[in-house]
Structure formats: structure tokens, C-alpha cells
Amino acid sequence: AQSVTQLGSHVSVSEGALVLLRCNYSSSVPPYLFWYVQYPNQGLQLLLKYTTGATLVKGINGFEAEFKKSETSFHLTKPSAHMSDAAEYFCAATGFQKLVFGTGTRLLVSP
């Protein structure tokens, strides 16, 4: 069975600072990995995904993530935070169809 752990329910950064949201997965087989963003009262929007190939994945809005099999991690980063990045971020994994989500990390961005 797969599981996803997100360290830190809240992360606070200043505008312009580096964003780092942590995600670790547990799986008996290499999974497909995803990061989703959720704005208030909206559905989930895909930021980026890792399936196969290059382990550094670039997504929308300047986000990227690196798949590290040896560390079973898929951390999300962005070099410079914007106020508009404030939202809830979910890491997810799948081996087949259904997604298994972490509990989410709320990103707070201060001026």
C-alpha cells in the first residue's frame, strides 16, 4: 500500500524567499508522484507530476520538484515566493489509478 507524508502542516515564508515543501512517500513499487495546489473554495489544480524519465520536474508558476528514489522524497521548491502562492499544497502518489494524498501543507506568504 502507498502512503504519502508531508512534513509541516504550515510553512511561512516572506515574499521573494525560497519555498520548500516536503513530501516523502512509501511504496512497494516506484510510484507516480504529483503536487496539487488548492485555493480556497476551489478544486485541486495540478502543479507538476513525475512519471518516468528526468527526476527534476518543472511545473507551472515556477515550481519544480525532484524525485529522489534513495530518499523516497519528492520535495516541492520555488526560488522566489509570490503573494499569490499562498494556498494549500498536496503531494500525492499513485501506482495505478486512484490518488493517495498527503495531509497537505498550507503556505503562508508575508510581504
Add this chain to the structure above:
Amino acid sequence: GAGVSQSPRYKVAKRGQDVALRCDPISGHVSLFWYQQALGQGPEFLTYFQNEAQLDKSGLPSDRFFAERPEGSVSTLKIQRTQQEDSAVYLCASSPRGRAGPYNEQFFGPGTRLTVL
């Protein structure tokens, strides 16, 4: 083009009432998923359809939960005799291909927020 839509967006029910939540997937999408998102939690899988066939219902928490997709497009999630623990946001997602293909992106609707009093 239109995305996934869900209705109603908000639903308040008294404990014991039955509710029906509707999902309109993106036209032509083969796969449809339901997830339940409790307050402060990540979404949890409920059930999966490929066209009209319900291939996985392992996430449905009790026999009070029932989902259908009779014509392979619109889906309804029904909850009978609602309980307070059913309060959550119910998310629907669709994807263009079916189970046999490579993984493809799930497109999510805005969700229905159910509050059971």
C-alpha cells in the same frame, strides 16, 4: 472548454436525511473518481468508474454511500441517513483515458461542501 462541474456547491443536511451530489465530468472523459476531503485533511479516495462500470469502490466508508454513473457521463454520489461524520468536501475528478492506459491527469471539480447538523 468547460471543466468538471459539481452541484450543489454547498449542502446543509439534518442528520438522518439523504443527500445526492452531482458531478458533470469533462465531456468524453472515460474515468471518473470521487474523493472525500475532511476538514484539514487531504482528499481520500471513495470510488472509481470507467465509463458506466464501477471498478473500485473500496474507499466507500459504509453501505450508506452509493455512487452511480449510468450512462458513462454524469455521476451521482448518494449518502443515505447522513451522519455528522459525513461532513466534508466531496471532490469529483475525471480523466480522459481508462484503466488500461498509462496514467493520465485527473481534472478536479470545485467540490461540494456537505455539512450535516
